[in-house]
Amino acid sequence: MVDNAEFARESLERAHESSGGHEGNEGQHADLRRVAVMISVLAAGLALSELGEKASQNEYLTHHVALSDDWAFYQARTIRGNVYGLEVSLLESLPGAADNPAILKKIATAKAQIARMDDDPVGGGRKQLMEKTKIQTEERDHAFHLYHQYEMVVGALQIAIVLASVSIVTRIRSLTLGAAILGGVALVYGVLVKTGII
Numbered sequence: 001m002v003d004n005a006e007f008a009r010e011s012l013e014r015a016h017e018s019s020g021g022h023e024g025n026e027g028q029h030a031d032l033r034r035v036a037v038m039i040s041v042l043a044a045g046l047a048l049s050e051l052g053e054k055a056s057q058n059e060y061l062t063h064h065v066a067l068s069d070d071w072a073f074y075q076a077r078t079i080r081g082n083v084y085g086l087e088v089s090l091l092e093s094l095p096g097a098a099d100n101p102a103i104l105k106k107i108a109t110a111k112a113q114i115a116r117m118d119d120d121p122v123g124g125g126r127k128q129l130m131e132k133t134k135i136q137t138e139e140r141d142h143a144f145h146l147y148h149q150y151e152m153v154v155g156a157l158q159i160a161i162v163l164a165s166v167s168i169v170t171r172i173r174s175l176t177l178g179a180a181i182l183g184g185v186a187l188v189y190g191v192l193v194k195t196g197i198i
Helices: 002-093 101-118 126-170 173-195
Strands: none
Touching (some): 002 126, 002 173, 101 126, 126 173
8 A cells, every 4th residue: 555655656746747847848849939930030131131232242343343444434535635635736746737727627626526535525524434433433332331231240140040059959048148139139230231321
């Protein structure tokens, strides 16, 4: 009889421990589900940030190429203007150039071409190209700035995902908390970058 009572008492204790352990497992499963959802949110933020990063990188490269083209065109206009300037000097140095209407006409045409190389609202003179390159430079630099901002967001989100993943394996809650804080700050920073506040 004593053995049966002892057996019953042990069975009750085991059942109580099992139910307590089961409740603990449910709590652990809930924690794991929350971390999994957090990782999913961080991964979605990472994907969107990478899209922003790539878009900024493409915009930077587009402006950089356009800027290079504009500078090459500017240099070509400068060279052509110098050639016309040499033509004017050569024609003016010819004997009797001041009295020859054909030479005077060529000199006037060359001087008009020099003026057109410097300022041509229709074809893009050096003055217009200089203004255009200033705008392209600002847009390129802004895109480069955004690219670096998104790069920081992407890096922080990647670290947050790693911390959250490690927290699942190690069950260290401080890693989960660190991942949540780092990921949250990175997501907010990404939104600020996207909206142009930063």
